[in-house]
Amino acid sequence: MIRIPLDQQLLDSCAALMLLLSFAMLSQRRSVSLVNLYAIQGAVLAAATLLLAWRTGQGHLYFSAALTLVLKALLLPWLLHRLVRRLEVYWDTESHLNVSGTMLVGLIIVVFSFGLAQPITELASTSTRSAIGIALSVVLLAFLMMITRRKAMSQVVGFLSMENGVLFGAMSATYGMPMVVELGVALDVLVAVLVLGVFFFQIREQFDSLDLHHLEALREERR
Amino acid sequence: MRPGDWLTQLLEIVAALAAAPLFLGWVNRCRAWMQNRRSASLWLPYRNLRKLLRKETVIAHNASPLFRAAPYIVFATMTLAAGIIPSMVTGLPLVVSADAIALVGLFATARMFMSLAAMDIGTAFGTLGGRREMMVGFLAEPALLMVILVASLLSASTALPAITEHLATQALGLSPSLAFTAVAFTMVLLAENARIPVDNPATHLELTMIHEAMLLEYSARHLALMEWASALKLFNYACIGFALFVPWGVATGHVGPVALAVAIAALVAKLLLAGGGLAVIETVSAKLRVMRAPEFLATAYLFAVLGLLVHVLLGAS
Numbered sequence: 001m002i003r004i005p006l007d008q009q010l011l012d013s014c015a016a017l018m019l020l021l022s023f024a025m026l027s028q029r030r031s032v033s034l035v036n037l038y039a040i041q042g043a044v045l046a047a048a049t050l051l052l053a054w055r056t057g058q059g060h061l062y063f064s065a066a067l068t069l070v071l072k073a074l075l076l077p078w079l080l081h082r083l084v085r086r087l088e089v090y091w092d093t094e095s096h097l098n099v100s101g102t103m104l105v106g107l108i109i110v111v112f113s114f115g116l117a118q119p120i121t122e123l124a125s126t127s128t129r130s131a132i133g134i135a136l137s138v139v140l141l142a143f144l145m146m147i148t149r150r151k152a153m154s155q156v157v158g159f160l161s162m163e164n165g166v167l168f169g170a171m172s173a174t175y176g177m178p179m180v181v182e183l184g185v186a187l188d189v190l191v192a193v194l195v196l197g198v199f200f201f202q203i204r205e206q207f208d209s210l211d212l213h214h215l216e217a218l219r220e221e222r223r
Numbered sequence: 224m225r226p227g228d229w230l231t232q233l234l235e236i237v238a239a240l241a242a243a244p245l246f247l248g249w250v251n252r253c254r255a256w257m258q259n260r261r262s263a264s265l266w267l268p269y270r271n272l273r274k275l276l277r278k279e280t281v282i283a284h285n286a287s288p289l290f291r292a293a294p295y296i297v298f299a300t301m302t303l304a305a306g307i308i309p310s311m312v313t314g315l316p317l318v319v320s321a322d323a324i325a326l327v328g329l330f331a332t333a334r335m336f337m338s339l340a341a342m343d344i345g346t347a348f349g350t351l352g353g354r355r356e357m358m359v360g361f362l363a364e365p366a367l368l369m370v371i372l373v374a375s376l377l378s379a380s381t382a383l384p385a386i387t388e389h390l391a392t393q394a395l396g397l398s399p400s401l402a403f404t405a406v407a408f409t410m411v412l413l414a415e416n417a418r419i420p421v422d423n424p425a426t427h428l429e430l431t432m433i434h435e436a437m438l439l440e441y442s443a444r445h446l447a448l449m450e451w452a453s454a455l456k457l458f459n460y461a462c463i464g465f466a467l468f469v470p471w472g473v474a475t476g477h478v479g480p481v482a483l484a485v486a487i488a489a490l491v492a493k494l495l496l497a498g499g500g501l502a503v504i505e506t507v508s509a510k511l512r513v514m515r516a517p518e519f520l521a522t523a524y525l526f527a528v529l530g531l532l533v534h535v536l537l538g539a540s
Contacts, residue, residue, distance in 0.1 A: 009398075016400070016529075019529065019533065023529065099518055099521075100518055100521040103521060103525050107525065114536055130536055130537050131537070134533075
């Protein structure tokens with residue numbers, strides 16, 4: 001019986017938790033809970049980064065972990081919560097597919113991305129390479145969430161969750177991106193949320209709802 | 224196979240038969256405590272059974288032989304299942320003779336006869352209960368099989384004693400796939416045993432019940448057997464859970480009196496904890512509408528499949 005070291009076990013558990021949280025977000029209908037789940041996913045990502053930093057002794061990963069924790073587990077959820085309160089969008093009732101159907105599609109996506117990640121996994125030399133498949137499925141599940149939801153709020157959370165997946169993938173494939181890139185991405189995400197927040201107000205002013213369905217039928221005469 | 228093993232096997236079955244109502248009483252007592260009520264006696268299920276066994280049996284005029292036979296069949300299948308599950312000792316004759324998939328089949332047999340008997344008289348409630356039971360059952364079964372599949376993958380065998388022995392001797396560690404499947408199994412247990420998120424065991428409010436609706440036409444000794452069988456089912460599911468997820472303390476290989484005593488003590492401790500846990504789950508959750516039950520079971524299936532996928536992916540490194 002080969003004993004797996006404890007930090008490896010913890011990292012594996014973090015990867016499994018990321019996947020589980022993606023599915024939880026996919027099935028969650030309430031905006032407030034959705035934002036909370038996103039905050040938890042950010043915290044798990046920060047914990048995974050911290051573990052990896054401690055394990056590989058790479059200094060920049062500590063910064064990355066701190067950045068993730070502050071930005072994705074605290075600041076962005078706070079901003080999103082404020083948006084939810086101001087816009088009073090507590091529910092996202094209608095989605096294009098029912099929950100069980102979305103879950104089944106999600107499972108197929110996970111199997112697909114495992115297959116897709118197999119060649120990358122074989123090429124990578126890091127000890128966390130087995131998590132690449134999970135990172136890829138987090139990205140694709142966030143995609144699925146953006147496709148199946150109608151309300152702008154859930155789509156934004158899906159977009160942010162996708163960014164989590166990308167970061168997790170970079171971490172498990174190459175022990176993180178260079179610091180400059182990471183800072184740039186973090187700034188991008190922050191600005192995106194701020195801009196989208198303004199956007200929400202504009203959309204609601206125009207259509208009295210956050211349903212992006214209305215955006216598909218823009219016509220000249222309706223001004 | 225030594226003659227002593229058969230004796231131990233007999234002891235295991237008798238212990239299961241005797242302890243099942245007590246376990247039910249314990250769960251009810253924990254629930255009462257959680258809800259700040261004074262609890263009924265732990266022995267209430269036994270008194271109920273004794274009362275029912277002494278009463279005169281009344282059967283509907285248009286009942287077929289199936290209706291009379293069903294309680295005995297259900298009770299016998301549950302007793303046999305209690306013999307197959309390695310709750311105390313793994314090397315027993317019945318335990319090694321059937322694997323986990325046969326066990327799921329046994330449960331399906333019991334469910335089928337119960338539903339058929341419920342539809343036999345032709346009353347609306349019996350039919351409704353039988354149909355709902357089949358709906359829950361056919362959604363719960365794949366989840367249960369998937370849970371067993373994950374455990375089988377981990378230990379390379381579908382036989383419950385082999386799984387138990389493998390997991391009990393394995394190095395202690397975090398296993399995300401086992402954690403996911405444990406959640407899935409708990410959900411299946413709640414659904415299959417008519418516990419609260421899916422069905423309320425304490426209600427006779429006709430429109431929401433599933434399990435009780437099937438037993439409406441039964442009386443006296445038939446009802447006693449049915450209730451005993453459902454207590455035994457809960458006990459069996461708990462023991463499957465212990466065999467898969469907390470196998471420590473089970474006596475393996477050559478069994479002496481000391482190992483047996485340790486196994487019994489471990490089983491009692493696990494049952495006490497499981498009863499408390501079940502009461503907590505039932506207190507904090509509200510009953511789902513019947514139409515929400517498929518969603519609940521789909522989530523259980525999802526957890527089981529996630530456990531499988533995580534095992535396949537992370538185990539590859």
